Amino acid sequence: MKKRGIGVGCMFYGIGNTGMPNPAGAFLDLTDDGTVLVLTGCADIGQGSSTVLAQIAAGELGVNIEDVLVVAGDTGVSPDAGATSASRQTYISGNAVLLAARQAKEVLLEEAAGIMAAAASDLCLRDGHVWRAGEKTPLTVKEVLAACRKKGKLTLGSGWFNPETTGMDETGRGAPYATYSYATQVAEIEVDTETGKVSVLRLVAAHDVGRAINPKSVEGQIEGGCLMGIGYALLEEVKLTEGRIGNPRYAEYLLPMSLDVPEIHAIIVEEPEITGPFGAKGVGEPALIPTAAAIANAVADALGVRFYDLPITPEKILAALSAKGDGSARMGEIT
Amino acid sequence: MKPFRFTATINGRPVDLPVNPHRRLLDVIRDDLGLTGTKEGCGEGECGACTVLLNGRPVNACLVLAPEAAGCEITTIEGVAPEGGLHPIQEAFLEAGAVQCGYCTPGMILAAKALLDKDLSPTDQAIKTAVSGNLCRCTGYIKIIEAVRLAAAKLSGEGDAV
Numbered sequence: 009m010k011k012r013g014i015g016v017g018c019m020f021y022g023i024g025n026t027g028m029p030n031p032a033g034a035f036l037d038l039t040d041d042g043t044v045l046v047l048t049g050c051a052d053i054g055q056g057s058s059t060v061l062a063q064i065a066a067g068e069l070g071v072n073i074e075d076v077l078v079v080a081g082d083t084g085v086s087p088d089a090g091a092t093s094a095s096r097q098t099y100i101s102g103n104a105v106l107l108a109a110r111q112a113k114e115v116l117l118e119e120a121a122g123i124m125a126a127a128a129s130d131l132c133l134r135d136g137h138v139w140r141a142g143e144k145t146p147l148t149v150k151e152v153l154a155a156c157r158k159k160g161k162l163t164l165g166s167g168w169f170n171p172e173t174t175g176m177d178e179t180g181r182g183a184p185y186a187t188y189s190y191a192t193q194v195a196e197i198e199v200d201t202e203t204g205k206v207s208v209l210r211l212v213a214a215h216d217v218g219r220a221i222n223p224k225s226v227e228g229q230i231e232g233g234c235l236m237g238i239g240y241a242l243l244e245e246v247k248l249t250e251g252r253i254g255n256p257r258y259a260e261y262l263l264p265m266s267l268d269v270p271e272i273h274a275i276i277v278e279e280p281e282i283t284g285p286f287g288a289k290g291v292g293e294p295a296l297i298p299t300a301a302a303i304a305n306a307v308a309d310a311l312g313v314r315f316y317d318l319p320i321t322p323e324k325i326l327a328a329l330s331a332k333g334d335g336s337a338r339m340g341e342i343t
Numbered sequence: 344m345k346p347f348r349f350t351a352t353i354n355g356r357p358v359d360l361p362v363n364p365h366r367r368l369l370d371v372i373r374d375d376l377g378l379t380g381t382k383e384g385c386g387e388g389e390c391g392a393c394t395v396l397l398n399g400r401p402v403n404a405c406l407v408l409a410p411e412a413a414g415c416e417i418t419t420i421e422g423v424a425p426e427g428g429l430h431p432i433q434e435a436f437l438e439a440g441a442v443q444c445g446y447c448t449p450g451m452i453l454a455a456k457a458l459l460d461k462d463l464s465p466t467d468q469a470i471k472t473a474v475s476g477n478l479c480r481c482t483g484y485i486k487i488i489e490a491v492r493l494a495a496a497k498l499s500g501e502g503d504a505v
């Protein structure tokens with residue numbers, strides 16, 4: 009028989025390292041031809057941080073993203089940005105790049121103010137132009153840059169950001185993170201009571217990311233996290249015997265593959281974080297955190313049996329069902 | 344072991360080089376020919392990162408011995424794009440956001456190409472099956488499946504225009 013169930017998982021997640029300083033730095037230079045060079049220690053491992061940092065620099069300087077060149081994770085030239093972990097780079101390196109861009113922008117605005125006989129505070133940069141009191145002027149950022157160079161003025165910036173945290177006291181109290189991400193996921197599953205196989209039919213994943221600097225890569229991370237969460241819930245188990253991994257290959261350690269993909273609806277919830285760059289927080293790890301809980305709850309909904317031990321394999325399901333069938337187990341007792 | 348003369352066509356070009364017969368096609372491609380777009384993930388036929396086309400069929404280059412590929416037409420990721428441009432499948436992967444770390448991407452694109460060379464209106468199930476030998480740990484496959492769908496539309500659109 010096939011039984012269906014629906015389950016919900018919720019989470020909150022602290023962005024950055026726990027109760028420890030974890031700063032990131034960035035250098036920025038506008039070169040003669042208008043290229044914005046960003047140096048950052050932030051390693052892009054596929055989550056798209058280099059793109060996001062380029063967007064942040066471009067956004068602050070009012071230029072096209074195509075004009076930004078990010079040199080990332082080269083310890084020979086870039087300042088330290090800490091690890092790409094803890095869902096921290098958009099928030100922390102993003103702030104560092106934002107501050108570096110702001111510093112360079114101040115030089116440009118001061119120069120533009122001189123050219124236009126205006127107050128720098130009335131000016132801003134957008135679409136490659138200088139704007140005055142909300143109106144686009146014909147003066148371009150590149151012209152301002154050329155005017156700076158003519159006088160021998162360089163347009164450099166550096167910035168660093170360390171989220172405000174405290175350590176935790178002996179009772180575990182403190183403010184270990186400067187900001188948190190929140191998420192809720194709902195799973196719809198089907199269990200085949202004959203084989204014990206659980207199929208995930210649909211996942212809805214709503215994630216508060218502060219502000220999505222790059223919505224497509226946020227979606228990509230949510231979808232990737234959901235699938236990794238399916239693996240965590242149903243397939244993946246490192247089998248250790250006396251410190252040795254007993255299943256070190258893909259043939260034995262099962263990852264979700266394309267045929268395991270359910271419908272996934274990624275919902276981006278935007279609640280701007282005041283301390284984040286353009287309001288952004290992080291999404292990397294949160295994407296994976298509630299999935300297994302939602303699936304386990306859905307399995308409990310379908311079968312009336314609760315599992316406390318991952319992965320929920322067909323063997324465990326069948327054992328639980330037969331235990332339930334002979335009345336020897338009550339809900340909550342089977343692991 | 345005595346080398347043998349390995350001749351084949353790789354990405355439309357003839358190659359002719361001495362190869363030890365116990366070497367894998369993957370080693371010939373990556374180490375002897377320097378075509379490092381083909382990746383090695385597991386080396387045992389599980390991940391698909393090493394996918395290349397052998398006479399149009401996707402194979403795991405880590406499971407093919409060099410002598411088995413002799414005389415064949417081999418396509419690696421380097422041979423997919425036209426000079427100075429991108430193949431519609433590659434464009435579709437970019438547009439759909441189907442590339443994250445990129446390690447699975449060359450294999451995914453070749454697996455997709457093998458499908459689309461035969462079928463320009465695949466169902467989602469056919470797409471999932473076509474890339475089922477290619478593991479991706481980043482994307483959750485959603486955008487990869489979307490990209491193959493998009494590529495099919497691009498390719499059949501081009502076909503209509505001709």
Ligand code: FES
Pocket residue numbers: 382383384385386387388389390391392393394403404405406
């Ligand atoms: S390297 Fe060939 S399948 Fe993994």
Ligand code: FES
Pocket residue numbers: 054441442443444445446447448478479480481482
């Ligand atoms: S994009 Fe990283 S493994 Fe597929």
